[in-house]
Structure formats: structure tokens, C-alpha cells
Amino acid sequence: MTSVWQKRLQTLRYVVGENPLSLAAFLLFAAFVLLALVGPSIAPFDALASNVGAPLSPPSLAHWFGTDSLGRDILSRVIIATRLDLGIAVAAVGISCILGGLAGAFAGYFGGWTDRIVGRLSDTIMAFPLFVLAMGIVAALGNTVANIVIATAVINLPFYIRVARAESSVLRNAGFVEAARLAGNSEVRLLFHHIIPNILPPMTVQISLNMGWAILNAAGLSFIGLGVRPPAAEWGIMVAEGAQYIVSGEWWIALFPGAVLMLAVFCFNLLGDSLRDLVDPRRRT
Amino acid sequence: MNPLLSVENLSLEFRTRSGIVRALENVSLQLPEGGSLGLVGESGSGKSVLSFAVLGIQDAAAKITGGAIRFAGNDLLADGGSAMKNMRGRELAMIFQNPRVALNPIRQVGQQIEDVLLRHTALRGAAARARAIECLSDVRIPDPERRYTAYPFELSGGMCQRVMIAIALACKPRLLIADEPTTGLDVTTQAAIMRLIRDLGREKGMATLLITHDLGLARDFCDNIAVMHAGHIVEVGATETLFRVPAHPYTAQLVRATPVGQERLEALASIPGNLPDLRRSDLPPCRFSERCELRSATCATPLPTLTASAGHVVACHHPQARTSS
Amino acid sequence: MISTILKRLLGAIPNLIGVVVVTFLLTRALPGDPAAFFAGASGTAEAVEEIRKKLGLDKSLPEQFIVYVRDLARGDWGMSHATGQSVLTELTTRLPASLELTLAALFLAVIVAIPLGILAATRPGSWIDHLCRGIATAGVSLPTFFTGLLLAYVFYFLLGWAPAPLGRLDPYLSAPAQVTGFYLIDSLIARDFAVFVGALKQLILPTVTLALFVLAPLARMTRASMLGVLSADFIRTARASGLAPRTVLFTYAFRNALLPVMTTLGMVFSFLLGSNVLVEKVFAWPGIGSFAIEALVASDYAPVQGFVLSMALLYVLLNLSIDIAYGFVDPRMKIEN
Numbered sequence: 011m012t013s014v015w016q017k018r019l020q021t022l023r024y025v026v027g028e029n030p031l032s033l034a035a036f037l038l039f040a041a042f043v044l045l046a047l048v049g050p051s052i053a054p055f056d057a058l059a060s061n062v063g064a065p066l067s068p069p070s071l072a073h074w075f076g077t078d079s080l081g082r083d084i085l086s087r088v089i090i091a092t093r094l095d096l097g098i099a100v101a102a103v104g105i106s107c108i109l110g111g112l113a114g115a116f117a118g119y120f121g122g123w124t125d126r127i128v129g130r131l132s133d134t135i136m137a138f139p140l141f142v143l144a145m146g147i148v149a150a151l152g153n154t155v156a157n158i159v160i161a162t163a164v165i166n167l168p169f170y171i172r173v174a175r176a177e178s179s180v181l182r183n184a185g186f187v188e189a190a191r192l193a194g195n196s197e198v199r200l201l202f203h204h205i206i207p208n209i210l211p212p213m214t215v216q217i218s219l220n221m222g223w224a225i226l227n228a229a230g231l232s233f234i235g236l237g238v239r240p241p242a243a244e245w246g247i248m249v250a251e252g253a254q255y256i257v258s259g260e261w262w263i264a265l266f267p268g269a270v271l272m273l274a275v276f277c278f279n280l281l282g283d284s285l286r287d288l289v290d291p292r293r294r295t
Numbered sequence: 296m297n298p299l300l301s302v303e304n305l306s307l308e309f310r311t312r313s314g315i316v317r318a319l320e321n322v323s324l325q326l327p328e329g330g331s332l333g334l335v336g337e338s339g340s341g342k343s344v345l346s347f348a349v350l351g352i353q354d355a356a357a358k359i360t361g362g363a364i365r366f367a368g369n370d371l372l373a374d375g376g377s378a379m380k381n382m383r384g385r386e387l388a389m390i391f392q393n394p395r396v397a398l399n400p401i402r403q404v405g406q407q408i409e410d411v412l413l414r415h416t417a418l419r420g421a422a423a424r425a426r427a428i429e430c431l432s433d434v435r436i437p438d439p440e441r442r443y444t445a446y447p448f449e450l451s452g453g454m455c456q457r458v459m460i461a462i463a464l465a466c467k468p469r470l471l472i473a474d475e476p477t478t479g480l481d482v483t484t485q486a487a488i489m490r491l492i493r494d495l496g497r498e499k500g501m502a503t504l505l506i507t508h509d510l511g512l513a514r515d516f517c518d519n520i521a522v523m524h525a526g527h528i529v530e531v532g533a534t535e536t537l538f539r540v541p542a543h544p545y546t547a548q549l550v551r552a553t554p555v556g557q558e559r560l561e562a563l564a565s566i567p568g569n570l571p572d573l574r575r576s577d578l579p580p581c582r583f584s585e586r587c588e589l590r591s592a593t594c595a596t597p598l599p600t601l602t603a604s605a606g607h608v609v610a611c612h613h614p615q616a617r618t619s620s
Numbered sequence: 621m622i623s624t625i626l627k628r629l630l631g632a633i634p635n636l637i638g639v640v641v642v643t644f645l646l647t648r649a650l651p652g653d654p655a656a657f658f659a660g661a662s663g664t665a666e667a668v669e670e671i672r673k674k675l676g677l678d679k680s681l682p683e684q685f686i687v688y689v690r691d692l693a694r695g696d697w698g699m700s701h702a703t704g705q706s707v708l709t710e711l712t713t714r715l716p717a718s719l720e721l722t723l724a725a726l727f728l729a730v731i732v733a734i735p736l737g738i739l740a741a742t743r744p745g746s747w748i749d750h751l752c753r754g755i756a757t758a759g760v761s762l763p764t765f766f767t768g769l770l771l772a773y774v775f776y777f778l779l780g781w782a783p784a785p786l787g788r789l790d791p792y793l794s795a796p797a798q799v800t801g802f803y804l805i806d807s808l809i810a811r812d813f814a815v816f817v818g819a820l821k822q823l824i825l826p827t828v829t830l831a832l833f834v835l836a837p838l839a840r841m842t843r844a845s846m847l848g849v850l851s852a853d854f855i856r857t858a859r860a861s862g863l864a865p866r867t868v869l870f871t872y873a874f875r876n877a878l879l880p881v882m883t884t885l886g887m888v889f890s891f892l893l894g895s896n897v898l899v900e901k902v903f904a905w906p907g908i909g910s911f912a913i914e915a916l917v918a919s920d921y922a923p924v925q926g927f928v929l930s931m932a933l934l935y936v937l938l939n940l941s942i943d944i945a946y947g948f949v950d951p952r953m954k955i956e957n
Binding site for chain 3: 130133134136137138139140141142143145146147149150151222223226229230233234235236246249250252253256257258259261264265268269271272275276279280283
């Protein structure tokens with residue numbers, strides 16, 4: 011066991027050494043998590059309060075990121091928004107991973123009609139342009155944050171189903187599973203004690219690869235006016251609020267939330283790549 | 296008489312992240328016009344690396360650090376290998392193992408032959424096509440007109456190997472390098488392919504360099520055999536001599552491990568140990584010494600090149616046959 | 621060949637059915653009572669009941685589904701409350717604008733990403749390889765709505781090189797006579813070069829925005845698949861037979877590397893059609909995306925559902941054509957299935 015971990019550690023050192031960006035991404039990730047946890051207590055101003063500064067004032071010492079048309083402090087709003095943005099993405103990906111993972115594991119393990127139903131479900135979701143489907147879901151279910159989470163979870167489902175299904179259909183016939191089966195374990199027990207624990211590493215990689223995309227989708231939905239409502243602070247909606255001002259030169263309103271959003275997504279994507287290299291070095295590209 | 300192919304003291308290394316791999320060291324061999332030489336050794340001994348270097352298709356990480364390769368009097372390494380460019384595929388050709396994946400999967404096999412003809416000959420259009428079909432029938436492929444339009448996935452492994460031979464022989468080369476040509480084929484097809492290579496070689500007066508890990512195959516097929524171990528050629532000799540009086544301990548063990556006729560499996564010896572890691576900085580002069588029963592203190596001194604009889608050369612301090620230096 | 625195409629067409633039918641079923645379910649999931657919604661705030665209980673009958677909401681779900689499919693087939697996709705027009709008419713008049721933008725972006729992304737991927741794969745470890753990897757990771761991290769704004773700020777506000785990000789054509793120019801609905805093509809047909817240049821100028825920024833986003837997966841896939849193919853046995857055979865490097869690279873390597881790239885095109889289209897909505901909003905592009913957003917904001921649901929359905933149908937169609945094209949490039953597809 012120790013040698014496995016030593017090897018992992020070695021690979022980790024190699025991956026970080028190869029690509030110092032992954033170290034930066036990891037630190038950035040830690041910073042985002044910290045912001046999401048303690049954001050409200052370190053934000054310099056009340057993020058929702060109007061006129062804490064003069065409206066539309068550019069970045070200054072008092073307001074590092076400037077203020078918006080209502081005189082709200084943009085830095086504070088960007089900080090506060092971290093929790094909401096990451097929260098939506100984490101909740102959506104979590105739901106998606108659990109439901110998709112279970113469905114995929116069942117489909118791959120039992121095959122037959124279970125597999126056909128799960129496969130058809132996954133194909134049907136994939137038959138839509140995913141962002142458009144998310145729009146349709148939010149429009150139909152109602153314009154709330156919870157529905158943004160549901161919509162984002164639905165469009166992520168096929169990815170988890172695919173990974174879990176592929177892994178469990180291979181593991182089903184693996185030697186150690188066969189041995190456990192011969193030892194008289196029930197199929198359900200086999201699934202939960204032998205198959206699912208072994209699906210977790212590739213699922214983790216998929217999570218980190220999808221997290222950035224989930225954030226982008228959620229922010230995109232609120233950019234077009236779905237889910238999060240003003241005056242709540244959220245990166246997508248802040249960019250939307252700044253959009254009308256950018257063509258008249260007030261760049262800071264949209265720039266800072268947009269840049270932070272981009273940074274967060276970039277950080278998750280880098281992390282996902284590094285994690286994939288760590289778990290499955292063959293797929294390094 | 297000058298040999299057709301002569302490799303002289305060739306050294307080649309790979310620069311990798313984990314160190315320099317000294318894949319070939321002072322390798323020399325000769326192949327006369329129309330002759331056949333078997334290059335025998337375990338996988339990883341450098342046989343394929345050597346043949347790729349002869350053709351100038353070695354990996355980008357490979358670096359030739361010394362020696363020369365001459366073909367019909369031309370220095371193939373001169374001008375950074377540009378002399379090679381127009382001879383590769385025309386004067387020297389090569390066939391590979393696993394023929395089903397060694398052909399372009401989405402191109403008709405006839406077109407793949409034609410590509411070579413267009414590159415090396417003045418044939419164009421219908422004439423090139425006609426010649427390509429002729430090449431297919433040369434390698435005894437039945438119904439060549441129809442096979443011209445086949446894709447590799449529509450053919451058996453043996454058929455694919457015949458196609459690859461047709462590609463290699465399209466321009467009537469003077470040297471054919473066959474790299475494990477029977478690996479990945481059915482046992483029944485293997486013999487047919489080897490017979491085809493031998494017959495075509497005789498018909499066209501073409502020299503053959505057979506690369507194989509199977510000493511038995513080389514015995515059936517080649518006039519001479521060169522034994523490779525960990526990037527060294529340890530022994531070269533006429534096939535019959537090599538089997539009768541193997542001089543190098545490694546060759547002797549290989550011979551003992553090669554079935555003759557219908558021996559029982561238990562009678563076959565196996566060779567203990569593995570190839571040494573060629574990245575090591577403390578490689579002994581004799582790379583076999585760490586696996587060798589006859590190892591002594593002298594083995595740490597530079598390797599001699601001893602002659603046992605005419606054309607039978609061995610690189611060992613403790614040859615098993617009578618030699619002179 | 622025709623039988624192959626027919627087989628693909630048949631293969632698309634389950635997806636088509638799936639799409640229609642899902643959009644039907646989405647119409648039934650409307651928040652609150654759709655009948656009450658359509659009756660409006662002033663609707664009496666009687667009016668609501670009447671509308672319920674009229675909409676067929678008093679029938680069972682399977683019956684409603686049959687009515688839904690029949691209406692769709694007849695071209696009755698509902699009415700837009702905001703414009704008072706039939707949804708299908710609205711969508712068809714706006715579709716060319718969206719398609720012109722999407723196809724232009726796809727074209728730009730392909731002509732940049734594929735050479736980039738090839739160059740990166742043939743020179744592993746070089747600066748172009750690092751550039752390709754950087755673009756691949758950075759590109760998918762771009763929120764299109766944000767990059768669009770940024771480009772508009774830099775090229776319109778700061779530099780003044782681009783026109784105002786407002787629609788397909790300068791208000792002083794009039795749209796060319798409609799033939800294809802694509803301004804670039806229609807203006808050339810009408811030989812109106814001022815309009816052509818005007819339309820091109822408007823098109824550049826949104827196209828670049830969209831292309832930046834889809835370039836990344838394309839470049840990444842091209843690079844990876846080219847790397848894989850270049851180390852394949854058959855490339856070694858081709859080199860050993862002395863084929864010219866160009867022949868080896870294009871006729872042998874690239875055509876094979878194209879196959880996995882074509883399979884990712886489906887995913888690329890999914891990204892493209894999704895981001896298209898956001899880019900249309902940023903650049904006030906009068907396509908079906910901004911139409912859907914306007915309808916969403918106005919809680920006008922029939923157009924939104926029409927939009928989701930039409931995008932899904934378009935996507936199924938695109939995937940179908942990729943499948944068919946794949947069959948042409950890869951001879952092995954004829955036998956499999």
C-alpha cells in the first residue's frame with residue numbers, strides 16, 4: 011500500500027514539476043474555497059447596499075474594483091458571489107455524479123434492459139445542445155436558483171453515466187469480482203462493495219473536469235436572466251449588469267466579475283487535467 | 296568484393312527524460328549482394344533500432360553518435376541522411392510485424408502500392424495501376440484486380456503481409472529488411488510467408504536481413520546469423536557453424552533453448568536473468584557478464600573481438616570455441 | 621452508399637422521438653397552471669376552463685402528446701405573445717442570422733484549430749505545442765459572454781476598429797434581397813459590396829468570440845489524435861517506403877487523425893449552439909437565440925419551447941450529417957453495424 015502511495019506521490023511531484031501551472035491552480039483552488047467559506051466576513055463593504063461609493067466610480071483605493079451604477083462596491087460583490095457560484099456548481103455536479111454514477115454502474119453491471127433504459131436516457135439528453143436544454147428546463151420549471159442547479163445537473167448526467175457504465179461493465183468480469191461472486195456474495199453487495207468503490211477514481215477525475223464547465227453554464231444561465239435575480243451578487247449577472255456600460259467605457263463593472271469567473275473556470279480545468287494525469291497517465295495529452 | 300550493406304562500429308543512443316539509453320554500441324555487420332543474414336536477439340536487444348537506423352527512420356529522440364552505414368558503396372549517414380531519402384523504399388525496403396496494423400487502414404491496398412510507385416518511378420495513371428496489380432500478383436495474391444480496391448480490414452493477416460511485401464518489393468529493391476515478419480500471423484500462414492520471402496529473394500537476387508527473436512526461424516532461412524544482446528553484436532557466423540560450435544556463452548544458451556525437431560519442452564533450456572538497464576552509467580564492457588556463468592575478473596576489461604574461423608567472430612573473453620584474435 | 625445513409629437516417633429516429641418527448645414534457649412542466657397563465661391575470665375561472673379545453677389540457681397525457689405531435693407536424697408551434705406572430709414564422713425568419721454566425725464561427729475555428737493541432741503534434745515540446753496546449757485549456761475556460769464584451773470594449777470603444785456591437789448591419793445600410801438569408805452571400809448575389817463589407821464588419825467580433833470557445837476542443841482533439849496516428853505502425857511503414865513527408869503527413873496521417881476529430885465535432889456543435897445564444901445577446905444579434913432570451917424574460921413560453929425544439933432538431937440534423945460524412949471517410953463503417 012505504501013509503495014502505491016509513494017508512486018502516486020512521485021507522479022504528483024512529476025506532474026507538478028512538468029507543469030508548474032498545476033501547483034498554481036491548486037493554490038488558486040484553495041483560495042476560491044476559502045473565499046466561498048469566509049467571503050462575507052472579509053468583504054470590505056455590504057455587497058447589497060447601494061451608494062457605499064459614488065455610482066460608476068472607477069477602481070480606486072477605497073473601491074479596488076470600482077462601483078456599479080447603484081454605487082455598490084464591486085470587490086465585495088465579487089467576493090460574496092464566490093459562494094453562490096461555486097455552491098451552484100458543486101450542488102449540480104454532486105447530484106449529477108451520484109445519480110449518474112449509480113445509474114451508470116447499474117447499467118454497466120446488470121446490462122440488459124437496465125442498460126438500454128439508461129443508455130436511451132443519456133442519448134436523449136445528449137441529443138440536445140446542452141446549454142439550450144438547460145435553458146428549456148429552467149424556463150419550464152421556473153426561474154429559481156434551485157432550478158438552475160437541477161438544469162445543470164441534468165446536462166451533466168450523461169458524462170457520469172458514461173464513465174460509470176464503462177468502468178463497471180469492465181469490472182463486472184474482473185478476477186476479484188468473480189472471486190467475490192463465487193464466495194457467495196449477492197449481486198447488490200458486489201455492486202456496492204466491489205464495483206462502486208473502484209469507479210470512484212475515474213469519477214473524481216470526471217468531476218474535476220466538469221466542474222469548470224458547470225460553473226460556466228450556471229453563470230451563462232444567469233447572464234441571460236435566468237435563476238439568480240438582482241440584487242443578488244453572482245458573477246454572470248454582474249457581467250450582464252456591466253454589459254450596457256462597457257460600450258460607453260465603464261469597463262470595470264463587467265471586467266472584474268468576468269475575469270474572476272474566467273479564473274475560477276481556468277483553475278478547475280487545470281486541476282482536472284492534472285488530476286487526470288495523476289490517475290491515468292496514459293491519457294496525458 | 297564489397298558487401299551490399301555494411302554497418303561499421305555504429306553507436307546510437309536515445310536521450311530520454313530518465314537518462315541516456317545506449318541502445319547500440321560499436322555494432323558492425325555485413326551483408327553481401329543476394330545474401331541473407333539473420334539478426335537474432337531478445338526483444339529490447341536493439342535489432343529493430345538497428346534496422347530503423349539503416350533505413351533512417353529512427354525515432355526523433357535517437358542520436359547516432361558514431362560509426363557508419365554503407366549501402367552499395369554509399370555512405371547513408373552523409374549529409375544528415377539526405378543520401379538516404381531517395382533510396383529508402385526503392386533500393387532498401389522493409390516489412391514489419393503485425394501486418395494488419397502496419398498498413399493504412401483507410402486506404403485501398405492497391406493505392407498504397409501505387410503511392411510508392413508514384414514516389415519512386417516514372418509510372419503514372421493507368422500504368423501505375425497496372426504495375427500495382429502486377430505487384431499484388433507477384434506476391435501470389437489471387438484475383439489481384441479485385442484485391443486492389445480492398446481495405447486492410449477486409450483482408451486476413453497473411454494477405455496483409457503479402458500486401459506489405461508487395462509494397463516493399465514494388466521498386467525491386469536490392470535489400471529487404473524483414474522485421475519479425477511472422478509475428479501476429481497464424482502458425483499456418485507463417486511458413487507460407489517465409490517461403491514467399493525466400494522465393495522472391497532468390498528470384499530477384501535480393502539480399503534479406505531477417506530480424507527475429509526466433510533462432511530456429513533464422514536457421515531455416517539465413518546463410519549467416521548475427522546474435523545481438525543489449526545493443527552489442529556478440530557473435531556472427533555462418534548458420535551451420537553457429538549452431539555446431541557456438542562460441543559466445545549467450546549464443547550457446549540460445550541454441551540450447553531452440554528446439555530442433557520434436558524435442559520435449561522440458562529438454563529446452565531457458566536463459567536466466569534479464570537484459571541490463573541500458574540507462575545505467577556503470578554498464579560493464581560485456582553487457583552479458585551479469586547473466587553469464589563464465590564470468591570472471593577479466594570480463595571488466597574492454598571486450599576483445601576474436602575470430603573462431605573464417606567469418607565466425609565473437610566478442611567474449613571466454614569463448615567456447617577455439618579462437619584467435 | 622444510399623443504404624448506409626438510410627441506415628443512419630433510421631438511427632436518428634430514436635433521438636428525434638426523444639427530443640420531441642422531452643420538449644413535450646417541458647411544456648407540461650410549466651410553473652403553475654398553463655391555462656391560467658394563458659388566460660392572463662384578468663382571466664375569469666370560466667375563461668381559464670375554456671382555454672383549458674381549447675389547449676386540450678383536460679385530456680389524458682398520451683392524448684395530449686398526440687395532439688402536440690400533430691400540431692408540430694402541421695407547423696403549429698404556438699403563438700408568441702410578445703410579437704403576436706406564429707412561433708414557427710418567427711423562428712424561420714431569424715434562423716439565417718443565427719446560422720450565418722454559427723457557421724462562420726465554425727469555419728474560423730476549424731481553419732485555425734486544425735493546422736494548430738497538426739503543427740503541435742508534429743513538433744512535440746516546441747513553443748507551438750505549448751501554445752496549443754495553453755489555448756486548449758484557456759479556450760474552454762472562456763465565458764463567451766465575457767470575452768464578447770471584452771472584444772467589443774477593446775475593438776469598438778478603445779480602438780474604434782469594429783462597428784458598434786448592435787446587430788447584423790449598420791442601420792444606414794439596408795439588408796440585401798433575401799435569397800439564402802445569409803447577408804454575406806445575399807449581398808454578393810445582389811453585387812452590393814458596401815453591404816457585404818458592412819455585414820462582414822458586424823460579423824467579425826461575434827464570430828471570433830464564438831470561434832475562440834470552440835477552437836479549444838478542436839485543437840486539443842486534432843493534436844491528440846494526430847500524435848496517436850503519427851506513432852502508429854502504418855506511418856512507420858509509409859516512412860520506410862520512402863514516401864514524401866507531405867504524403868505521409870496528409871494522405872496517411874491526417875486523414876486517419878480526422879476520424880476522432882469528426883466524432884468530437886458533435887460535441888463542438890453542442891457548445892457552438894449553446895454559446896451562440898450568449899453571443900447573440902452580447903452583440904444584439906437578431907437570431908433565434910436573442911429571440912428566445914427576450915421571450916424568456918417576458919415569460920412568453922411558446923417561443924422558448926419552439927426555440928429549444930428547433931435547436932434540438934438542428935443538432936440532430938448536424939449529428940446525422942457528421943455520421944454520414946464519417947461513413948464516407950472511413951471505409952470500415954460500411955461493414956460495421
